[in-house]
Amino acid sequence: MTDKSSPVSRLLHHRTQGLKKGDPVALPIMASSTFLLPGEPDGSHFYGRNGNPTVEETEAEIGILEGGEAVLFPSGMAAIASVFFGYLRPGDTVLVHADGYYNVRALLAAQFAPMGVAVRTCPTADMASADMSGCRLVMIETPSNPGLEVCDIAAVAERAHAAGALLVADNTTATPVCQQPLDLGADLVVMADTKAMAGHSDVLSGHVASRNTSLLEPVKTWRRLAGAIVSPFDAYLLHRGIATLELRLSRANANALACAEALRAHPSVLDVRYPGLTNDPSHAVASRQMNGFGPIVSFTLANRETAEKFIENNPLIVPATSFGGVHTSAECRIRWGDTVPDGFVRLACGVEPKDDLVSSLTRTLNSLG
Numbered sequence: 001m002t003d004k005s006s007p008v009s010r011l012l013h014h015r016t017q018g019l020k021k022g023d024p025v026a027l028p029i030m031a032s033s034t035f036l037l038p039g040e041p042d043g044s045h046f047y048g049r050n051g052n053p054t055v056e057e058t059e060a061e062i063g064i065l066e067g068g069e070a071v072l073f074p075s076g077m078a079a080i081a082s083v084f085f086g087y088l089r090p091g092d093t094v095l096v097h098a099d100g101y102y103n104v105r106a107l108l109a110a111q112f113a114p115m116g117v118a119v120r121t122c123p124t125a126d127m128a129s130a131d132m133s134g135c136r137l138v139m140i141e142t143p144s145n146p147g148l149e150v151c152d153i154a155a156v157a158e159r160a161h162a163a164g165a166l167l168v169a170d171n172t173t174a175t176p177v178c179q180q181p182l183d184l185g186a187d188l189v190v191m192a193d194t195k196a197m198a199g200h201s202d203v204l205s206g207h208v209a210s211r212n213t214s215l216l217e218p219v220k221t222w223r224r225l226a227g228a229i230v231s232p233f234d235a236y237l238l239h240r241g242i243a244t245l246e247l248r249l250s251r252a253n254a255n256a257l258a259c260a261e262a263l264r265a266h267p268s269v270l271d272v273r274y275p276g277l278t279n280d281p282s283h284a285v286a287s288r289q290m291n292g293f294g295p296i297v298s299f300t301l302a303n304r305e306t307a308e309k310f311i312e313n314n315p316l317i318v319p320a321t322s323f324g325g326v327h328t329s330a331e332c333r334i335r336w337g338d339t340v341p342d343g344f345v346r347l348a349c350g351v352e353p354k355d356d357l358v359s360s361l362t363r364t365l366n367s368l369g
């Protein structure tokens with residue numbers, strides 16, 4: 001019988017369906033670098049760089065969420081690098097977001113531009129009308145981190161394909177629970193599973209996914225030859241995290257919307273960006289392609305000093321970078337050199353009860369005078 005349940009239900013039951021009497025219900029961590037291999041190398045597992053059962057179970061579960069096949073990496077950047085190293089050759093052109101995750105452009109500048117790859121950039125909000133002529137790859141990140149700009153994935157995919165390019169979408173801020181770039185025409189999805197997917201701020205990981213498995217071949221070859229392998233311990237933590245992804249995000253997204261509304265209503269806040277706010281410039285496109293607007297809100301206070309005081313004084317905010325964990329955290333992005341105002345704060349909502357979080361925000365803002 002085919003299972004017509006939602007991806008989240010199928011993910012939760014993926015492992016248990018195949019169990020025999022006496023098997024452990026929880027996923028074992030197969031900490032083995034080598035596997036029994038007498039004679040010819042024809043077994044399914046023989047060496048850890050080529051495959052590991054714990055890693056493969058986690059990949060299968062992420063594949064269910066993506067509606068495709070997933071290949072795991074030890075960090076989000078390792079996943080993104082595998083696409084660039086797998087696909088880009090001297091003479092190629094890549095178009096990348098100008099305002100998404102900074103290290104993506106840093107990687108292209110450090111490793112690919114010197115090799116003769118032309119790197120073009122475009123702001124996220126303008127991607128659907130970007131010049132993609134001659135591009136091998138187009139890479140978008142929507143909503144973008146940290147500015148929360150959005151682009152129309154289906155429109156960008158159509159334009160990229162017309163130009164003969166593959167579309168790569170960084171879906172880290174949304175996750176496959178809130179947005180499915182592969183449904184909207186993206187060829188490859190890349191994600192930092194470090195963030196909401198693993199969800200507990202205790203592991204780095206990432207993946208590349210596609211519905212066209214032949215598109216994953218260059219990525220798998222890169223992983224096997226370059227050795228960008230996630231450990232079975234880390235794969236286990238990710239497996240454990242994604243079991244509650246939808247549950248955690250439904251709270252975190254509701255928290256983010258409530259925080260965004262409270263921030264918008266407060267006189268000390270100069271600007272708020274959240275795709276879920278009806279008056280946000282990204283709302284129309286975001287509501288068409290997302291089912292949940294993610295856990296991140298960005299907003300601007302008068303200056304850096306006020307913003308730092310807000311972060312320091314709020315008892316429910318951990319001053320830390322990253323996002324997608326169970327606790328709310330925040331930081332001033334100017335400290336990383338992002339092109340944002342001095343008082344720009346990225347607030348990453350956790351799973352605290354909503355009323356606690358909103359009232360702590362309001363109390364802290366009021367106390368700043």
Ligand SMILES: *Cc1c(COP(=O)(O)O)cnc(C)c1O
Binds near residue numbers: 193194
């Ligand atoms: C964090 C992040 C990455 C990089 O992931 P790491 O696991 O830190 O390597 C890539 N893209 C986005 C949007 C991110 O937020």
